Amino acid sequence: MIRRFLVAVGILIVFVSCERDVFTGYEEIEEVENCKIFIESDPSKALIYLNGMNTGKKTPDTLSWLSSGENKITLKTNYYDDTTATVDLVKNKMSHLFINFEANSRGLGKINCTSYPQDAAIFFDGLPINSKTPFTIKGVKPGTHYIKYKYPMHREDSVSVTVYGDVMTSAFITLEDTTKWVSYNTKNSPILSNVVNSIAVDRKNNIWIGTDKGLCRKSGNKWTSFTTDNTTLPTNTINHIAVDNNDGVWLSTSKGIFLLKNSVLTDYSYNLANKKIKMVACSKKDTIWASAAGIGLCKLVGNKWIIYNTLNSGLKDNDISCMTVDKFENVWIGSVNYSLTFFNRFEWTTFNDSPTGIYSMHICKNDTMWVGTFRYPYGNGPVFYYNGGDWKMLIEQKLISNLTYTICSSNDNVFFGTTEGIGVFSNITDKINFYREANASLQLFRVQTLALDVAENLWLGTAFNGAGILKKDYQ
Template sequence: MKNILLAVLFSSILNNYASAQFTVYTQANSGIPSDYVLCISAANNGDIWLGTDAGIVRLSGNNWSTYNFGNSFLPSDTWNEIINIGNQNWIGNSNGLGQFDGMNYSTFTDSLGDFTIWTMELDANNDLWVGTYSGGLDHYNGSTWDNYNTSNSALPDDQIEGIAFDNSGNVWCATSGGGLAKFDGTIFTVYNIGNSGIVSNSLNSVATAPNGDIWIGGPLGAISQYDGTNWTNYDSLDYGIAYSSIRTMVVDATGMLWVGTTDALMSFDGTTWTVYHTLNSNLASSTITELVIDKDAYLWMSTAWGGVAKLNVPTSIASIEPVADFSIYPNPISETGTVRYTGDQGEVKDIALYDVLGDQVTTYPASTKLDGLTISTLGLSAGIYFLSIRNDHGTMSRKVVVR
């Protein structure tokens, strides 16, 4: 029971109530053949392409098309990577890489350092860069292949988890155990915990911002921001999703960071983290597998067990207004702290303080006025706690540091 409570508590921590809603496509309301969607790509013509465990899927307007082993030349139904380029799609899975136009399939597996495709991206020249499970980084310029690995280059790890490109054309690679690598076409520059302020050597994803900042995410919820000189690290408790694995990241044209994790979708505007999940939005799943922004600046996400979702407001004009919010001051607390609550209190269901193990240590009457509520630390050991407020809007929690 304690573990369940802890999971619910952490998945409910919001730095702002997320009021934006999504258009969600599942098997129950659309022609998508499976709710288990592993990857997503947005075409320049507006089509959305998906890789699922039931084939390759195209959404064109309101029309759904599925391509699988039974009705096309595809050698498999399960695809974990897809990138659209014109009339073609690069698609990858644990058996290799191919190109698919909706009818014909061509294999490119023999040229790779490893058959298992982990990540793929196209650069500004439409060159393909492929990260593999154990074969390093592959580059295809349309006619020839180059492979970079730990044996023939300064690449620090052969398992590539994420690829991104900066404004200067450098290739940034997030690796499984070797930290972050920047490749300028000739030289690899490596950033790890031994020579930089990076949060971890174990990384899952990387994204570049319009201003040149590099964002990386790891398996235990750690996020780093690098501006070319300084590193800023964000702990999972800063945004309230404890130890949630960062799966995918993208930065929109306004500089807003969007992060897909195993437990939530998050956004960060440089000041405030906003968290979306199944408890505070109409998302059908909180497990985000990939994020992409389409030609009209809409954010799309593929999810595990929840189909596909689209943010209803373009990211270029998105403004997330909280239904309610609260803070605690002072924080850290020596003896007492006070809740400052803004917005509609609604009907309060329960108010409780939990420790990091998920044990409830203090409760408050549901009739308590939230704004001005006094938090006493009498009898509490120094450490981290969470104040959770549940009302008819949902559940919000805040970290409380007792000293």
């Protein structure tokens, strides 16, 4: 009886299960639409949004598996306004959408060109537009553009501006007046550094500029750099430059003394025990003199340096602060600890009546000797001059209260480079003008080198603000 019941139950289960697997009608399958749209734009690479959602795609590209009917396509790209188009997609068809961001005038920008002074010629992306400031350039394609201005007796200058669609962008520049002063720094010229240690001029009017990052040569408007990257210089720090009568350029560095001539660099350090060369001087007969830190006066003879120091000569101090060679081949030596020393190649003379603490010196064409002095612990001192008789002090408070780093002269003037500016003493009027940042267009803090070019324009080098020129007609 029990067995029959189990069989009956088993048959029932089988019938029930089979009944569930039997298909008795037609199942309706929902059809999936595959509308497509190819989207492109000018400019391309615009980000594509579909009905407000970022698709992660950029033009040109295709969106697939879209539903028919109205869909909103928004394109976004830098500098332009977002642009939205409503498209009516047809079932299982490919559609096409092209958006030109610049077709609408609102897609273009404007540049308001202004300058000081006005009436400067305008250059747009390197090309002249035959207009002068103030002027508005209209219909400008969004993106980065370059505006340059030119004005007589002013340094031409340019500015990079970013233009956006339907937006006015300003391009204003104050042009540097080069009528009297001209500046050269790392922002407005190819000069290697704003730390200028020495400037010298050769007979071809090439300007040689020694910096803490290498040597520069300015020939007209052309700049050439000499560094450890393109020469055999062991260091980029140029302490001092001197030019000989054959336009050879002598370089004193912290790692030796070198001659640059006809693009060939030669190491002349030879037997120098201390290669930290402070300065170099060339005589009229091309005798080369140098001073190295703490070892005295050095004279180049053949391929060997003769060293004069406090033990083997009449030199009073091995730490020479300045030196110069006169037209008779005599060497004048200054020290911050002693008076002026003179060496005529045979005898040594110390001028005990000369000022002490000599930091800079220069001999004019009329044989007047000028010296700038150092007063410990103040770091400044007056300027003295000697042209026979007694030494005289130049009565000028601005020079007394400054340290005079360097001196040079023309036929008419003597120039002093100081901590706070430039002093110009007139040999004609016996008066002095002093230029500092307040009355000059240059930053004149710590003027540590001066040189005159062929036209007698005064070149100056500063410790932090690059190089500059004071033109002859305004000295």
